[in-house]
Amino acid sequence: xxxxxxxxxxxxxxxxxxxxxxxxxxxxxxxxxxxxxxxxxxxxxxxxxxxxxxxxxxxxxxxxxxxxxxxxxxxxxxxxxxxxxxxxxxxxxxxxxxxxxxxxxxxxxxxxxxxxxxxxxxxxxxxxxxxxxxxxxxxxxxxxxxxxxxxxxxxxxxxxxxxxxxxxxxxxxxxxxxxxxxxxxxxxxxxxxxxxxxxxxxxxxxxxxxxxxxxxxxxxxxxxxxxxxxxxxxxxxxxxxxxxxxxxxxxxxxxxxxxxxxxxxxxxxxxxxxxxxxxxxxx
Numbered sequence: 687x688x689x690x691x692x693x694x695x696x697x698x699x700x701x702x703x704x705x706x707x708x709x710x711x712x713x714x715x716x717x718x719x720x721x722x723x724x725x726x727x728x729x730x731x732x733x734x735x736x737x738x739x740x741x742x743x744x745x746x747x748x749x750x751x752x753x754x755x756x757x758x759x760x761x762x763x764x765x766x767x768x769x770x771x772x773x774x775x776x777x778x779x780x781x782x783x784x785x786x787x788x789x790x791x792x793x794x795x796x797x798x799x800x801x802x803x804x805x806x807x808x809x810x811x812x813x814x815x816x817x818x819x820x821x822x823x824x825x826x827x828x829x830x831x832x833x834x835x836x837x838x839x840x841x842x843x844x845x846x847x848x849x850x851x852x853x854x855x856x857x858x859x860x861x862x863x864x865x866x867x868x869x870x871x872x873x874x875x876x877x878x879x880x881x882x883x884x885x886x887x888x889x890x891x892x893x894x895x896x897x898x899x900x901x902x903x904x905x906x907x908x909x910x911x912x913x914x915x916x917x918x919x920x921x922x923x924x925x926x927x928x929x930x931x932x933x934x935x936x937x938x939x940x941x942x943x944x945x946x947x948x949x950x951x952x953x954x955x956x957x958x959x960x961x962x963x964x965x966x967x968x969x
Contacts, residue, residue: 700840727842753859758806760863766804768869770822770935779937780885780897785866787931789827789889790836790850792818798889798930799850800939801824801867802963809834809852809865812959813929814944815841817847826852826964829893831890841967845914845958846944849966868931868939875940875957883935884919886943886951898922900949909952916952917941923951 760766768786783919788799790813797817803810811826818824818838826836834857836850838841853864872878882902890896900921907918917932923946932941941953 709883730861757859757862760823761804761806764864766866767857767935768866768939769939770871771935772871774935776883776899776935779933779935780887783887783933783939784864784894785829785864786868787887787894788852789893790824790929791827792824793821795820796890796926797928798926798943800929800931801865801943802849802860802959804865805868807853807855808817809836809867811836811846811850811852811854812942813848813850814954814961815846815848817929818850824850826850827889827893828865830861832857832861833917837915840962841929842962842969844859844966845954845962846912847942847954847959849963869937870956870960871934871936871938875905875955878902878917878940880932884921884932884940885935886919886921886923886927886930887933888923888930890924892924896927897926900951903950906955907952912944912952912954914958915955916944919946919951919953920949921951922949961967 724798766941769782771782786801788801788811790797790799795817799813801809802812809826819841822838824836824838825833827833834852834854836852838848839851839968840849842848854865880902883899883904884901884902885897887894888896898921900919903920904918906915908914909916917940919932923943927943928945930943931939932943934940939956941955942959944952944954946952
């Protein structure tokens with residue numbers, strides 16, 4: 687189900703609930719049980735007439751939901767996911783993905799991360815293992831200006847990858863609604879070819895402040911130094927961008943910046959991240 691379908695489903699659900707509430711309130715106001723006798727009340731007995739009791743229309747009905755209920759619905763329907771730009775407008779795609787990127791401070795290490803999942807009280811964040819393995823806790827700086835605490839919950843034995851769980855329970859629901867997780871495509875990995883346009887977003891100079899565009903040199907290239915297959919890119923990156931996102935022109939996250947030199951960089955493919963994500967969930 688895409689984001690548009692989920693939004694229609696959400697709006698439709700609110701409409702049905704509002705309609706049911708209105709009908710119930712109208713019935714209770716118009717037909718109070720103590721004034722009804724078989725659905726009619728006899729009046730004007732002197733002329734033998736029998737009339738329906740005139741009912742007063744209820745006052746204005748105001749249907750309200752709490753901020754918590756609205757946020758819970760957005761999380762449940764997965765509407766806090768980065769919107770996908772079907773037209774492939776790179777500039778728009780860059781703007782769309784920015785809220786899904788974070789800055790991490792782990793002891794003396796500063797790096798980047800991407801939000802895999804927005805939950806009601808927490809975020810699941812992915813970054814490079816070499817960025818977060820030194821300590822259990824990290825400071826997580828979000829795109830909306832907030833800072834929260836993140837705890838390392840998983841370190842991969844296979845890839846340069848780890849997961850953190852960031853506590854957002856102290857943020858207001860309004861601020862939580864500004865968060866976004868990455869957009870995934872089940873086929874985007876298969877669709878990548880040499881020459882495919884891509885871009886990086888990292889947090890060296892501030893949250894999601896470092897953005898570079900390039901092309902894919904090889905979507906499945908084995909690097910001895912990483913001991914795994916990676917996405918080989920012709921794209922610039924700066925120190926501190928490791929753990930940031932690698933995206934296609936539509937804004938799908940296709941991997942995570944892991945290393946490189948000069949204009950040649952390597953990204954851990956999303957297939958590998960999802961493999962370890964499933965491993966973490968199954969624990």
